[in-house]
Amino acid sequence: MNDDSQNMLSAFMNVNLASISNNYRKISAMIGGSICAATVKADAYGLGLEEVAVTLKNSGCKYFFVSDLYEGIRLRDIFGSYDYIIYALNGLKPSMTKEYISNKITPVIGSSAELAEYNENTEVRTEHRIALHFDTGFSRLGFDDDEIDKLSINGDNIDLIMSHLSTAEDPESKLPEKQLNKLLKLTNRFIGIKKTIANSAAIFRDKSFLLDMVRPGISLYCGYNENESSSWLESAIELYAPIIQIKDIKAGSTIGYGASYRAIKDIRIALVEFGYADGLPWSLKSTNHQSGGKFYIDDTATPILGRVSMDIVAIDITDMKSDVKRGDFVEIIGSNQNIDTLAKNAGTISYEILTRLNSRVKKHYKYE
């Protein structure tokens, strides 16, 4: 059995690498002299580290942010070259300093404890570089004000100072500007060291956030839909799953686990081979009183009926005018429904949808 036959009969995701490349190039072109890095952590948000990172490298990217040391080593092996800078966002893993150095992975150090451990295990005149994470109001990773004041660093081996924004996508929030100003103030004695604070949302918020480097992630993969100025970004994702049975259901019958949806008239349903074990949120379930998610067939919306099962979900095809049959594919993410809409219906965010799509969902990479 070859891969093609498998792909034809199971759920699959199209990942359009050309769109990712286009997004990268367009963002690069709009940020002036700033460096366009790429955030490829968590297996490139679940899209596949190797394919995405190589695409970005071939599009001109030289700086990559991964989750941790192990993902950094994986990316170093993919590149097979030390020409690309790899930052491990989660900081310095205990007792692993030598691994960062031997693989030329730049740890993003965010606490005095990490910095002390790094220095204890490093030669004074090392060529290895580190990044520092300054917490400017996110209250997650990073040095806080007191620690930064006490930093006595000659700057020799500091490659980058980064900070991260908590509400960059919210036009009403004033926090991003506060965080930016704080970073500028905290770093004014770190002369000649690159500074970065912009995630995807901040790139489109205001030019003042661009600084020396920007670190787009979601905007490279799914576009960034909350802002008109970024409407030219392309979504690189489509998701489809096959119908495995068509059924006529009599009025009064209940559908699926918990008998939580009752047919109030005779209806026709399709059973789609896609469930929460594939990454479809259980929260897309519906009852008679609360609508849930929907899929699309031939551009027509088909609502989810009842609960999402582990491998299967039922959709309402009663009003479909075209003939729907076993073996047909339904659109979960595509031209009719973007990932943000799906996420909103599930009460979550697009990032969670992307990163939870299971290895059972085959990825088809498209190059044009």
Place this chain on the structure above:
Amino acid sequence: MNDDSQNMLSAFMNVNLASISNNYRKISAMIGGSICAATVKADAYGLGLEEVAVTLKNSGCKYFFVSDLYEGIRLRDIFGSYDYIIYALNGLKPSMTKEYISNKITPVIGSSAELAEYNENTEVRTEHRIALHFDTGFSRLGFDDDEIDKLSINGDNIDLIMSHLSTAEDPESKLPEKQLNKLLKLTNRFIGIKKTIANSAAIFRDKSFLLDMVRPGISLYCGYNENESSSWLESAIELYAPIIQIKDIKAGSTIGYGASYRAIKDIRIALVEFGYADGLPWSLKSTNHQSGGKFYIDDTATPILGRVSMDIVAIDITDMKSDVKRGDFVEIIGSNQNIDTLAKNAGTISYEILTRLNSRVKKHYKYE
């Protein structure tokens, strides 16, 4: 870098195969003459098909339910033997009949369309066996009443007739008994063919559901906590993640994305390297007005503060009496918190938690 060093510094799950074996043997001992099959679909609910299926085989199991043909072929390769019966629950994939036959995978056929396709592609006197799925009120996969009445089958190659319950875990619901009675009525002309309807909950509901075969799944892996009569089942799962930074947060600071949680006094937080990309539900987030999930350190509850990030989550360790430091591990599932409690706090079910745990979470298999 060897695997052990990785395992020591990243999130990991313990899967106690001895508990799975114990659960299988104990359930087998309480079901009289009924066959104890095992439901190992969706990569054994995310626990690892190979390790779980081999454990069950070595515990005496001969009948296995998987999701589909491809998972069936994988399991056949794992066994390297035709001595074990493998049922593919999702039915007959279009144009793949010969693959079921050559790999001796038993499709669980649930519609006339599938049965017609199977018969068209099979010799009349085949040794290959099929199972039939009768829909007795679940309104998911399976033949409905009209189709069953029209079935003209000599029974030669039907190995099993199965049905599936919608509300077996609900003691108030009368649907399970209705479904059971319907199955018995629908199958009374299928003499000499094994019948099965019991999932985990039905095994503990009443002996009348046992029939010729039971198909436990969740009860083998996590116990089954909703019923006193099954309190002797063992949970086979523990989940831990490391702390990567400790921080003191001043009153008034907001924590994480969306600035959705504000510290109302000076607090101390720990940043845990475990986020929704690992499988931690985003819905475990908290605000000042709504509590979310919690982890445990030294048997003390430490609540999640703010949103769950892709790779990281913050917990409140202000009241911890013991010294908590970077590199310590927190309990996500274990002796203080079972998977049902975690799922309930996330507004979902244990099955979704299990099957969404990402490949980034290393599995440690324990054998005693």
